[in-house]
Amino acid sequence: MATLVEIKNLSKRYPPRNGKGEGTLAVKHMNLTIDQGEIFSLLGPNGAGKTTTISIMSGLLEPTEGDVIIGGHSVTKNPLAVKKLIGVVPQEVALYPELSARANLEFFGKLQGLRGKELAKRCDEVLEFIGLRERQRERIDTFSGGMKRRVNIGVGLLHKPTLVFMDEPTVGVDPQSRRNILDAVKLLNQQGMTVLYTTHYMEEAQELSHRVGIMDHGELIACGKQIELIQQTNVRDAIVLKFSPEQAQQARQALKDLPLISTIVPEGEHGEKLRLTSDRGRAALPHVVRALDDIGLIPDAIQIVEPKP
Amino acid sequence: MDIGKVLLIIRLNVVRWFTDPTGLAFLLLAPFILTVIFGFAFSGAVNDVPLKDIPVVVVNQDRGAQFSNFGAQLEAFFTQPPDESLAKLIKAESLEDAAEARERVQRGKAAAAIIIPEDFSERLNAFSPTFGEQKITLEFYSDAASPISAPVVNAILREFLNRFTNVNIALSAAVAQNPLLLARAAEIAERVANAELPIALSVTQGAQARRVLFEPLQVFAPSMSVFFLGFAVAVGIVQIIMEKENGTLQRMLVSPTTRSTILAGLMGATYINGVLQLILLIIATGALGALMGSQSPVWGTDVPALLLVVLVVAAAFMGVGTLIVSLAKNRVQAQALSSAILVVFGVLGGAFFATGDASAPLGPVSYISPTFWGSNAFVQLTGGTFPALHIVVLLGIGIVTFGIGLRLFSQRVEV
Numbered sequence: 001m002a003t004l005v006e007i008k009n010l011s012k013r014y015p016p017r018n019g020k021g022e023g024t025l026a027v028k029h030m031n032l033t034i035d036q037g038e039i040f041s042l043l044g045p046n047g048a049g050k051t052t053t054i055s056i057m058s059g060l061l062e063p064t065e066g067d068v069i070i071g072g073h074s075v076t077k078n079p080l081a082v083k084k085l086i087g088v089v090p091q092e093v094a095l096y097p098e099l100s101a102r103a104n105l106e107f108f109g110k111l112q113g114l115r116g117k118e119l120a121k122r123c124d125e126v127l128e129f130i131g132l133r134e135r136q137r138e139r140i141d142t143f144s145g146g147m148k149r150r151v152n153i154g155v156g157l158l159h160k161p162t163l164v165f166m167d168e169p170t171v172g173v174d175p176q177s178r179r180n181i182l183d184a185v186k187l188l189n190q191q192g193m194t195v196l197y198t199t200h201y202m203e204e205a206q207e208l209s210h211r212v213g214i215m216d217h218g219e220l221i222a223c224g225k226q227i228e229l230i231q232q233t234n235v236r237d238a239i240v241l242k243f244s245p246e247q248a249q250q251a252r253q254a255l256k257d258l259p260l261i262s263t264i265v266p267e268g269e270h271g272e273k274l275r276l277t278s279d280r281g282r283a284a285l286p287h288v289v290r291a292l293d294d295i296g297l298i299p300d301a302i303q304i305v306e307p308k309p
Numbered sequence: 310m311d312i313g314k315v316l317l318i319i320r321l322n323v324v325r326w327f328t329d330p331t332g333l334a335f336l337l338l339a340p341f342i343l344t345v346i347f348g349f350a351f352s353g354a355v356n357d358v359p360l361k362d363i364p365v366v367v368v369n370q371d372r373g374a375q376f377s378n379f380g381a382q383l384e385a386f387f388t389q390p391p392d393e394s395l396a397k398l399i400k401a402e403s404l405e406d407a408a409e410a411r412e413r414v415q416r417g418k419a420a421a422a423i424i425i426p427e428d429f430s431e432r433l434n435a436f437s438p439t440f441g442e443q444k445i446t447l448e449f450y451s452d453a454a455s456p457i458s459a460p461v462v463n464a465i466l467r468e469f470l471n472r473f474t475n476v477n478i479a480l481s482a483a484v485a486q487n488p489l490l491l492a493r494a495a496e497i498a499e500r501v502a503n504a505e506l507p508i509a510l511s512v513t514q515g516a517q518a519r520r521v522l523f524e525p526l527q528v529f530a531p532s533m534s535v536f537f538l539g540f541a542v543a544v545g546i547v548q549i550i551m552e553k554e555n556g557t558l559q560r561m562l563v564s565p566t567t568r569s570t571i572l573a574g575l576m577g578a579t580y581i582n583g584v585l586q587l588i589l590l591i592i593a594t595g596a597l598g599a600l601m602g603s604q605s606p607v608w609g610t611d612v613p614a615l616l617l618v619v620l621v622v623a624a625a626f627m628g629v630g631t632l633i634v635s636l637a638k639n640r641v642q643a644q645a646l647s648s649a650i651l652v653v654f655g656v657l658g659g660a661f662f663a664t665g666d667a668s669a670p671l672g673p674v675s676y677i678s679p680t681f682w683g684s685n686a687f688v689q690l691t692g693g694t695f696p697a698l699h700i701v702v703l704l705g706i707g708i709v710t711f712g713i714g715l716r717l718f719s720q721r722v723e724v
Contacts, residue, residue, distance in 0.1 A: 058563040083565040094556025096321075098328040107321050111314060111564040139328075155560065 004163060004194050005034035005057070010066035012052050012218075026052040028218040029066070034211075036162075039185065039195040041205035044215035045271030050198040051091060053215075054165045057196070058088050071162060084113075087161030091168045093148045094155075097141035101132055101151045104140060105158055112159035126154040129184070146177030153184065163194045170204065171269070182208060200269055202305075214265055222263065237281045239288060242301040245270040254295050260284050275305070311570045318561070318574025319581065322548075326582070336544065337586050340537035341593045362400040363458045364419040366410040369403065374430035383425055386469055399462070411450050420458035423466060424448035530594045530607055531687030534587055535622060535680050536655050541586050542630040543647040545579025549634050550643040568719040576631050576711070583623040591615065609690040618690060621700050622683035624707035629654075629679065631714030654680040679706050 010030040016023040027049045034040045042050045055061040057068050059079040067074050073081040095104045105123045114122055127133040130150035140148060149169065156164060166185065170178045185208055189195055199205055205212045213223040243251055248271055252264055260278050267273040278284035282304045292299065326333045367387050371380020387401035402419075404410045410422035425447060432445040449466060451459035552558040552575070561571045591608050598607040608615055629650065637643035658680025675681040686699035 060559055060562055080565045080567070083563060086563065088560070088563045090556050090559060092556050094560045096325060096557060098325055103324075107317070108560060108564065110317050111561060111566050113565060 002036045003033050004036040004038075004071060005032070005196070006069040007032040007053075007057075008066050008069070010053070010056065010068060011064045012049075012056060012061060013064045026218050027056070027063075030218075030220050032213060032220060032223065034163075034194060034196060036194055037189070037192060038210045039189050039197060039208050041209035041212045042196065042198045042215055043200065043202060043205045043212055043265075043267075044198075045200050045266040046269055047217075047271070048200075048215040048266075049218040050215055051167055052218075054088070054167050054196065054198060058086055058165060059083055085162045087156040087159065087164045089153050089156035089164065089166045089169050091171060093145075093152045095140050095148065095151055098139060100137050100139055101127065101143070101154075102136040104151060105155060108155045109158045114159060122158055122160070126158055129157070129187075130154040131180075146173050146180075149173055149177060149181065153181065157188065157193075161193065163196065164188065166195060166197045168198050168200070170199070170201070200267055200271075202265075202267055202275065216266055221265070238305045239276045239278070239282060239285055240267070240301075240303040240305055241274045241276065241288070241292075241299040242268075242303075243272055243274070243297070243299055245272045247297055248272050248274055250295065251292055251297050251299075254291055254297070255288060258287060258291055260287060310567065310573060314566050314570050315574040315577055318571065319577040322575070322578030323581065336541065336582065337589050340534065340540075340586055341590050343533070343537070361397055363398060363462060365399055365401040365462055366404050366413055366419045366422045367401050368405065368407045368410045368422065368424045370407070370427040371425050371429040372427050372431065374433070379430045379433045380425040383423070383429075383469065387423065395465070399465070407448075414450055414452045417452060420452050421462040422448075422450040423462075424450065530590070531691070532658065532680070532684040534590045534594075534687070535658065535683035536651070537590070538583050538587055538623060538626050538683070539647075539651040539654065539680065541583045542579055542626045543644070543651060545576070545582060546630050546633050546637070546643050546647050547640060548579075549575045550637060550640045554640060569715045572631065572634065572715055572718045576627050576634070579630060580623055580627040583626060584619060587619045587623060588616075591619070607691065608687065609693060611690060611693075611695065614695050615687075615690055617700060618683075618686045618696065618703075621703040621707065622679070622686065625679040625683065625703040625710075626707075628707035628710030628712075628714065632710045632717070633714075635714045635717035654678040657681055658684055676702075679703060682706070 007030055010027055011025065012027040013022065014024045014026055030049075030053065042053065044050055052061065056063050057070065057075060059075055059082060063076065067076050068082075069075075070082045071085045073085070075082050096107070099107070102123055105126060106119060109119045109122060123136075124133070127136050130153060132147060132150060132154075135143070135147070140151060143151070153166070153169060156166075169181050169185075173181065182204065185195055185197060195208075197205075197208055211223065211225050214221050241248075241251065248266065252266065252274060255261055255264055255274070255276065260280055261276055261284065262279060263275075263277045265275040265277075267275050276284070276288065285302070285304075289302075326336075365387055367384045369380045369384040371378055373380070384403060387399055388403055390396040390399060390401075404413075404422075407422075407424045410419070410424060413419040414422050426445070429445060429447070447466075447470070449463055451463065549558070549572075552561075558571070562568065595607050630647070633643060633646050633650065637646050655678075657675045657678035682699045682702050686696035686703065689696040689699065
């Protein structure tokens with residue numbers, strides 16, 4: 001498959017809040033390619049750098065270093081050409097609450113350059129796709145959270161983008177709406193759209209993606225097809241430990257030097273889960289518990305997860 | 310810049326206003342209501358003058374008597390006060406025409422007019438056989454809008470007249486050295502004691518009770534309208550920052566639309582809001598002024614020039630607003646920055662101490678304030694002068710600040 005996205009040595013440093021020091025390095029020398037027709041998931045906890053990466057790719061942020069090439073166009077040099085190719089579904093619902101679903105779609109559709117019959121047709125199609133055709137004339141602020149999420153997705157798809165960025169679209173939604181969103185992503189992909197999907201749920205990444213990249217503290221710490229990831233981390237099965245976010249940080253520090261642990265991937269919205277992989281699989285658990293006990297930490301929950309090839 | 314998309318964004322925001330009619334009404338009508346309230350609340354303070362250099366006009370029509378001209382003495386008492394404290398308090402001017410003197414009071418140029426009748430000396434002549442029999446009427450025409458200054462002048466006049474009468478009586482008695490006259494002096498003194506004052510003051514308040522109510526509109530409306538225009542722009546700025554916080558600005562920015570187009574559209578909506586607010590304020594205060602008998606139109610009579618000033622004043626503020634949007638990173642910064650700038654412009658422009666003329670309240674430093682140029686452009690229009698320089702300066706402020714704001718927003722703002 002042809003390469004659609006090429007991320008080259010991408011870095012982003014935010015300026016320091018108080019004007020002192022070097023600021024925060026949110027993305028560190030990231031290199032990645034995404035093929036046309038692929039669903040690629042970026043997995044990582046909050047603060048890992050996923051949203052910053054998408055913001056740079058969609059032209060909202062300037063990179064400190066490096067560049068992103070999408071469809072042959074540089075994001076830094078030719079942002080308007082890139083923006084014609086992309087659709088963005090932001091993490092938070094970004095709509096005008098006092099306007100109807102259709103009015104929102106029409107406004108953002110016109111900004112994308114759609115006009116007249118074409119715009120009307122696309123609005124009808126998208127409303128059908130998100131299941132809100134019957135309620136298209138109702139104000140957004142009368143909708144449930146799940147319905148708002150669906151309109152939020154619809155706006156990003158209106159102009160049939162080649163590449164869609166979906167930034168944690170299932171955060172805070174009920175299980176049924178989550179299921180609908182995941183099904184919609186698969187359907188879009190079947191229709192030919194390339195999807196860059198960010199999440200902090202491993203299960204979502206496993207279900208949706210052709211390939212997964214794991215980000216933490218601005219670094220892409222692992223990347224590949226699920227089977228490749230498993231081989232890459234030499235995993236038989238994984239141990240998932242749940243803590244409070246502060247305890248998870250302490251546990252991570254304590255476990256990172258344990259020789260039999262291959263990888264530690266933070267998960268969950270606040271990084272409150274740690275997914276450990278080891279060439280000894282679940283047999284590493286007693287060593288893990290002992291190491292935690294040494295620093296007085298007891299996990300809230302322990303789960304053994306078998307890999308899904 | 311894509312004009313079609315600029316208009317699209319403007320239209321979207323106008324449609325959004327109409328989804329909240331209460332908010333829209335408040336935004337558009339509040340300045341009018343507040344201007345009227347401010348006008349009435351401060352009308353006394355504005356129309357009265359401070360207690361120094363109280364402007365008084367004296368019309369001496371006295372023909373004089375055989376040995377004296379008491380009218381001239383009274384006139385000199387005010388125009389060349391005998392002591393320094395009085396000289397500081399009163400600033401009197403002599404006039405020949407009583408009608409002109411009354412008109413000056415009506416126009417608020419003098420706190421009071423003292424009109425001395427032509428038979429003043431004749432009737433005050435102690436040697437006249439009819440002295441003291443008839444009251445002498447002296448007209449004191451005061452400005453009803455001078456609740457402090459006019460009574461002060463009145464009290465000074467009464468004090469002078471009392472002394473004047475007493476001295477006159479004593480003088481007439483002493484000079485004559487004549488028992489008959491002395492006896493007559495006693496008789497006059499008795500009459501004086503009974504009559505309190507042989508000179509009657511005809512105290513008239515200018516027939517401007519209705520005018521007084523609406524002078525404040527002429528004084529306050531221009532500066533307040535420009536001041537409130539600043540608030541309309543500040544509201545627009547906060548709405549743009551809220552678009553950033555709600556994510557809709559980012560949605561626009563990820564579309565194939567340049568940043569300058571988006572900002573021009575958002576600020577364009579604010580501009581229309583400001584223009585509408587100004588026009589409504591002008592129509593409402595103008596109509597109210599006419600309804601209540603204002604002697605001259607609150608906003609002058611040159612409607613095309615008035616419209617031009619409205620457009621350039623709003624443009625100047627929109628430019629400043631664009632600059633603020635490009636500098637502020639969040640709502641708190643936007644609110645703090647716009648409030649600070651508005652207050653500074655207001656102080657420099659005289660919004661809080663309307664001078665009612667085109668003077669710079671804080672000297673040349675006032676020239677940086679669009680509030681100064683805007684409110685004085687309106688004042689000049691009211692006075693029948695086309696404010697060409699003001700229009701050029703306001704347009705310049707608008708273009709420069711809008712240009713810098715667009716550039717900064719396009720280059721520096723990360724969302």
